[in-house]
Amino acid sequence: MNLHEYQGKEILSSFGVRIQRGIVAQNASEAVTAAKQLTNETGTSWYVIKAQVHAGGRGKGGGVKLAKNLQEVEEIAGKIIGMNLITPQTSAEGKKVHQVLVAEDVYYPGESETEEFYMSVLLNRGTGRNMIMYSTEGGMDIETVAEETPHLIFTEEIDPSVGLLPFQARRVAFNLGLSGMAFKEMTKFVMALYTAYVKSDSSLFEINPVLKTSDNKILAVDAKVTIDDNALYRHKDYVDLRDLREENPIEVEAKEVGLNYVDLDGNVGCMVNGAGLAMATMDLIKQAGGEPANFLDVGGTADAARVEQAFKIILKDPAVKAILINIFGGIVRCDRVAQGVIDAYKNMGNIEVPIIVRLQGTNADIAKELIDNSGLAVLSATEFQEAADKVQEVLV
Numbered sequence: 001m002n003l004h005e006y007q008g009k010e011i012l013s014s015f016g017v018r019i020q021r022g023i024v025a026q027n028a029s030e031a032v033t034a035a036k037q038l039t040n041e042t043g044t045s046w047y048v049i050k051a052q053v054h055a056g057g058r059g060k061g062g063g064v065k066l067a068k069n070l071q072e073v074e075e076i077a078g079k080i081i082g083m084n085l086i087t088p089q090t091s092a093e094g095k096k097v098h099q100v101l102v103a104e105d106v107y108y109p110g111e112s113e114t115e116e117f118y119m120s121v122l123l124n125r126g127t128g129r130n131m132i133m134y135s136t137e138g139g140m141d142i143e144t145v146a147e148e149t150p151h152l153i154f155t156e157e158i159d160p161s162v163g164l165l166p167f168q169a170r171r172v173a174f175n176l177g178l179s180g181m182a183f184k185e186m187t188k189f190v191m192a193l194y195t196a197y198v199k200s201d202s203s204l205f206e207i208n209p210v211l212k213t214s215d216n217k218i219l220a221v222d223a224k225v226t227i228d229d230n231a232l233y234r235h236k237d238y239v240d241l242r243d244l245r246e247e248n249p250i251e252v253e254a255k256e257v258g259l260n261y262v263d264l265d266g267n268v269g270c271m272v273n274g275a276g277l278a279m280a281t282m283d284l285i286k287q288a289g290g291e292p293a294n295f296l297d298v299g300g301t302a303d304a305a306r307v308e309q310a311f312k313i314i315l316k317d318p319a320v321k322a323i324l325i326n327i328f329g330g331i332v333r334c335d336r337v338a339q340g341v342i343d344a345y346k347n348m349g350n351i352e353v354p355i356i357v358r359l360q361g362t363n364a365d366i367a368k369e370l371i372d373n374s375g376l377a378v379l380s381a382t383e384f385q386e387a388a389d390k391v392q393e394v395l396v
Contacts, residue, residue, distance in 0.1 A: 001227045004052040006101045007241045008205075008225030015196035017189065018219040020211070022103030024052065031077035032070050034102040045069075046105035049076045053095040054246040056224065057087035057141075063097065066105075073102065088141075098245060106221060110214025116221075117176055118142055119190075120206040121197040124157060132156040132164075132194065136176055138209030164194040178212065185218040193220075200238075201231030250316050257309045259298060266291025268391060269314035269323040269353070271307070273298050273332065281326045284384055288391040293320045307337070308344035315353065322354045322394045324387060329361030338367035342374045354394040355379065358387040 003011070009019040021042055023034035035047045051063030058064050063085045067073040077100050086094035107114055116138030124131045135153045137145045146153055154175050158164050166187070173186035189210070197205045206224040213219065232239055244252050254261030260275070268290040272278040275297050282292040294317065298310050307325075314323055327337045341357055358381040359367040371380040379394075381387040 001229050001232070001238070001242055002054045002246070003223075003225045003227065003241055004054070004099075004101075004243065004246075005050060005223050006052060008223035009220065011200050011225060011238075012193070012196050012205075012220055012223055015199065016192040017196055018185075018217060019223070020048075020103050020106050020219055020221045022048075022050075022101045024099055024101050025077060025081075026099050027081060028074045028078035031081075031100060031102050032074050035067070035070055035073045038102060038104050042104045044104040047073050048103040048105060049073065049080060050101040050103060051080050051083075051085050051097040052099045052101055053085055053090075053097055054243070055085070055087045055089040055095055057089055058085065061085045061087040061090075061094070063087070077102070095246070106211055106213055106219065108214060112212075112214055112216065114214050115212040116209035117212070118145070118208045119172075119193070119210045120204065120208075121194060121202075122204050122206075124155075127157060129160060130158045130194075130197070132158070132168075132172060132190065134172055134176065134210075138211075142208065158194070163198070164191060166191070169194075180216065182212050182216040182218065185216060186212075189218040200225075201228050201234060202226060203228045250313060253316075254296070254313045257313075259296060259306075259310060259313060261297075261313055262295040263317070264292050264294050265319070266293040267319055267321045267395070269293045269296070269317065269320040271296050271298055271310045271314065271323065271325040271327075273327050277326060277328055280384075281324060284326075284388050285324060285391060288388040288395070290322070290391055290395050293317050304340035304343035304347075307340040308347055311344055311348060311351070315351070320353055322356065322391060324391055325355065325357040325359075326387065327357075327359050327361075329359060329364060329367070333362045334359040334367035335363040335370060338370040341378065342370065342376060345374075345376050345378065351377075356381060356387055356390045356394070358382065358384070 006024045013019050025031040025034045047067045049065045051058050065076045067076050080097055080100050083097050084094035085097050118135040118138045120133045133155050137152050156168050169187045169190040172190050173183045178186050204226040207220045209221050211219055211221045248263050250263055268285045270281050272281050278295055278297050285292045298306055356379045357371055368380045371378055379390045
């Protein structure tokens, strides 16, 4: 579950991570009120207006602006709220901005120059350990840094049996070139950040930039936080942070009816039981010259009602030119799935998209006979290659 910047910062702050303070606003009037409150609480006289959408690169799309007075706060917030923000991480249509974060200015002059760093906490899937990835090149796309100056990216892996140790946090601060008070502040920041990551059951913390202020404070200016959905039962208060406006509406609908669905850009819809078989089916579609339009795991109870729901979800995508149903009858019987397909087809009326059904496993022969004798425009297959050939035929 992805969070907005202001939500991620609230979680960080609850675990003792210093953040750039801000107040969220739904309209220009609220933005002015927020700016006044920030001045009273922080003393700031300049304000950063940030679009709150689930996408990086907001500044490049005009979604982050500096306001030097209350009049500019109102003008900038009024322009950003309601705009379709297009960034390198959105579609060509962009994402509509429903709210902004009015944040304090933390780039004030002082005894030293400000410095920006990159820092993230995530799982290293190669080693099965959490790691802190960090760089002196904050404020930049980390992909660009990795490609052009990979020697400027550091990693610190954490042994899960002991957690992050103080010497590791000090090593992070040292590699970032800090000393004195900034070194101590960074050490505390890293320890608090990792604690927040673990205790919030997150799958990603990305702070870009982490700022060393002119008076040597270390704080998170941005926050990209992804919470592990599987752990939400431990964090009932986080469930309410989900913003469905930022998510794919078809995926939201599928989740509500208990289907594991991920929208993709292809032309062949997939309906499969089991994640592994779903991945293999996507490979099968590619082999047949098509592109998977989705990942859809109907689970082990592929009855008529569930199949019908899956059909409706898949057919919401106008790019779908064919549907491949690939079911392995281990727990579920193939003949029950076949009857489910037939019943769902009849309930929905005429489906213009060609349907290929591959059923293998328990009672697969009975299932094939049911499909073939149904009188419906449904093609049956029992082998992978046969299913691939039929997909290829209908796409020509």
